[in-house]
Amino acid sequence: MTALQADKTLDCSGALCPIPVIKTSRAIKEVEVGQVLKLIATDPGAPPDMEAWSRQTGNELLDAHTEDGKFVFFIRRVK
């Protein structure tokens, strides 16, 4: 698998619910449709919340993994 390339990166380290979700919803509007947003978060609620957020907004959660103790998400703007 080729490494995912992000068009924009958002770091929400240290912020708890609902800030990562809110900042993601703003940041996704700052990339073009089809482009990819990378989100970094430390909120333990972020993994299930980003899945729910993606389902609800129709954006595509391409990948979610842990890196150096942080949660990393790649989200493609669909609409």
Added chain:
Amino acid sequence: MTKTDPNGRKRLALIASKGTLDWAYPPFILASAAAAMDWEVGIFFTFYGLTLLLKENHPAISPLGNPAMPMKMPFGPESFQKISWPIPTAMMAVPGFNALATNLMKQTFKNKGVASIPELRDLCCDCGVDLIACQMTMDVFGFKQEDFIPGARVAGAATFLEYAAEAEVQLFV
């Protein structure tokens, strides 16, 4: 207000009935999170919850009569912060104790990375959350429209019920 959104957005209808610092959080967190998911959101502020719409609002907390509230310190080493202090009820009635508890809780929220109530309220305003002030409560407590933040509108129970009738999620806080 009936649902007219052609895009079929989901709708969240909340009632905020409490105005203390702790209970100010759930409605603003749920509302801003729902707005972040492109949901339409309305909050009906009634009784003590109405104070959350005041321009000058400094929600406080009282540990008195709240035995479930963990009494912990937001500073010092981790082992110290983990201690749940057994504060006697009589001490909670001492003047200044509520202010102390309020400041400690605000500091705890800040340390943990939780947004403040003014920040969350501003977020809700920016996201277009419909902030509905209960007319009846305004009359009871003597509030005027100009006491509230500009984003607030005034209406009654029927308005909220019509709004809630078309919401996928309705919650009372």
